[in-house]
Amino acid sequence: MKNSYTKPNLKTKYFEDLFNSLPSMENKSVAITGTTSGLGFYAAESAAKLGARVLLLNRPSDRAETSYALLNDNCSNGELHKVDCDLQSFESVKSASIKVSEICTDGLDVLCNNAGVMALKDKATIDGFDVQMQTNHLSHFLLTKLCMPLLDKASQLRNEARIVNHSSIARTQAKKLKEKFFEKKGGSLGGDKGSMIFGTGRWERYAQTKLANAAFTACLHEKLKNKNSKIRAMVAHPGLAESDLQSTTVEDGGLSSLFTKYMMKFGQSEKDGTLGLLRCIADPKINSGSIVGPGLKGAKGKAKSFPLESFYDNDETKNLLWTKSCEAISENFEI
Numbered sequence: 001m002k003n004s005y006t007k008p009n010l011k012t013k014y015f016e017d018l019f020n021s022l023p024s025m026e027n028k029s030v031a032i033t034g035t036t037s038g039l040g041f042y043a044a045e046s047a048a049k050l051g052a053r054v055l056l057l058n059r060p061s062d063r064a065e066t067s068y069a070l071l072n073d074n075c076s077n078g079e080l081h082k083v084d085c086d087l088q089s090f091e092s093v094k095s096a097s098i099k100v101s102e103i104c105t106d107g108l109d110v111l112c113n114n115a116g117v118m119a120l121k122d123k124a125t126i127d128g129f130d131v132q133m134q135t136n137h138l139s140h141f142l143l144t145k146l147c148m149p150l151l152d153k154a155s156q157l158r159n160e161a162r163i164v165n166h167s168s169i170a171r172t173q174a175k176k177l178k179e180k181f182f183e184k185k186g187g188s189l190g191g192d193k194g195s196m197i198f199g200t201g202r203w204e205r206y207a208q209t210k211l212a213n214a215a216f217t218a219c220l221h222e223k224l225k226n227k228n229s230k231i232r233a234m235v236a237h238p239g240l241a242e243s244d245l246q247s248t249t250v251e252d253g254g255l256s257s258l259f260t261k262y263m264m265k266f267g268q269s270e271k272d273g274t275l276g277l278l279r280c281i282a283d284p285k286i287n288s289g290s291i292v293g294p295g296l297k298g299a300k301g302k303a304k305s306f307p308l309e310s311f312y313d314n315d316e317t318k319n320l321l322w323t324k325s326c327e328a329i330s331e332n333f334e335i
């Protein structure tokens with residue numbers, strides 16, 4: 001049952017100070033995946049309150065409707081657009097990108113690849129890939145490719161644009177990307193069991209996706225820099241933040257509610273978990289090629305900026321990530 005785990009309701013400490021330090025985002029368009037709850041919700045709300053036009057890319061559901069209504073209530077002067085986008089389906093991502101281009105005729109300033117699922121059962125998507133790898137990385141890879149002309153346009157018109165990916169401390173557990181997780185082998189990639197501590201089974205699949213988010217950022221940073229592009233690529237990690245991520249995993253049998261309740265005492269609130277994402281979206285001081293979070297492995301605290309790490313920012317990992325991701329989406333992605 002989704003409600004078998006109750007969030008500890010941790011106190012927000014740093015969010016307001018960061019939000020108040022950020023510049024206006026008027027005349028900018030920001031597209032964010034996964035805004036029905038958690039960190040994506042607060043990132044969307046913040047961008048709208050800063051004056052941006054915000055595109056909410058979610059799979060159709062009651063949660064999508066309720067959160068859209070709440071965001072409209074909370075951001076009375078905001079310009080919010082709902083865009084249907086189910087990251088478990090490449091077709092849905094393609095349709096979403098068309099809708100984004102219809103709304104953002106003057107370019108897209110920020111693409112925030114936030115949505116994610118954690119340590120779910122060993123299941124294949126409609127396209128045949130692991131449900132976690134397609135949701136967390138492969139569909140975002142495709143979305144980024146399809147939005148690149150819009151990002152390019154914004155960067156020409158307004159001197160910069162940003163691609164923001166969302167990783168996790170779990171990236172450090174994976175250490176090295178493995179090809180099989182990018183292949184049409186969903187449902188036969190380690191089974192439904194697994195340990196968070198040892199990074200096995202369903203947790204290995206999660207860690208691979210979060211390492212992929214960081215490696216994708218390293219690839220984008222390198223390719224965009226080589227082209228003298230004004231598009232910046234950066235990656236956030238939230239530490240440990242109470243959101244619906246843990247509830248969904250508990251519901252799917254990937255975490256016990258008792259252990260989760262104990263673990264979350266060491267975490268931070270949803271709003272403070274949004275600090276890294278928000279700095280990547282809106283803080284002028286964040287450069288391309290940065291990872292932003294509460295320390296590189298910290299669970300909570302102010303979000304600081306660090307250079308990308310060598311365990312994924314290396315030729316072997318970047319080549320694997322790009323080649324296998326292009327193979328999965330059956331398209332080339334030229335920058």
Ligand SMILES: NC(=O)c1ccc[n+]([C@@H]2O[C@H](COP(=O)([O-])OP(=O)(O)OC[C@H]3O[C@@H](n4cnc5c(N)ncnc54)[C@H](OP(=O)(O)O)[C@@H]3O)[C@@H](O)[C@H]2O)c1
Nearest residue numbers: 034035036037038039087088115116168240241243244245
């Ligand atoms: N919270 C943490 O401690 C933590 C730690 C490390 C990394 N992260 C990362 O932070 C990101 C946001 O997670 P969160 O903590 O905010 O969790 P959350 O509250 O569960 O939010 C996840 C979002 O992703 C969306 N999503 C899931 N599957 C989708 C699909 N197939 N298509 C479109 N959207 C989909 C969910 O929408 P639905 O309503 O449709 O399910 C929801 O809006 C994730 O990438 C996660 O890996 C979080």
